[in-house]
Amino acid sequence: MNQEYPEYCSYYHAELLREKIWFVTGCLRSENSLVLERTIDKHKNLVEFFVAPHQEEDFLEFMARLQKGGYILSLEKKENRFLSA
Numbered sequence: 001m002n003q004e005y006p007e008y009c010s011y012y013h014a015e016l017l018r019e020k021i022w023f024v025t026g027c028l029r030s031e032n033s034l035v036l037e038r039t040i041d042k043h044k045n046l047v048e049f050f051v052a053p054h055q056e057e058d059f060l061e062f063m064a065r066l067q068k069g070g071y072i073l074s075l076e077k078k079e080n081r082f083l084s085a
Helices: 018-030 053-068
Strands: 010-016 035-041 046-051 072-078
Touching (some): 010 018, 010 053, 018 046, 018 053, 046 053, 053 072
Antiparallel strands (some): 010 046, 010 072, 035 046
């Protein structure tokens, strides 16, 4: 039996400039289903992003523009935490 497995989201962590978290999340939410984001450590301004495989290139381009503008202090791809649980 040929069984197809779903593609899983890429997973990223980013440290955001605290004063601009609202701006970054607002921009991402206005992009049609680009990512699912949520704050994972409000004291460190750390946000996690789940990115669909077909959206990853657009996400990285978008984040590079925000990083160049100083809104994003760091961006790191990590192992999807739901796959390792």
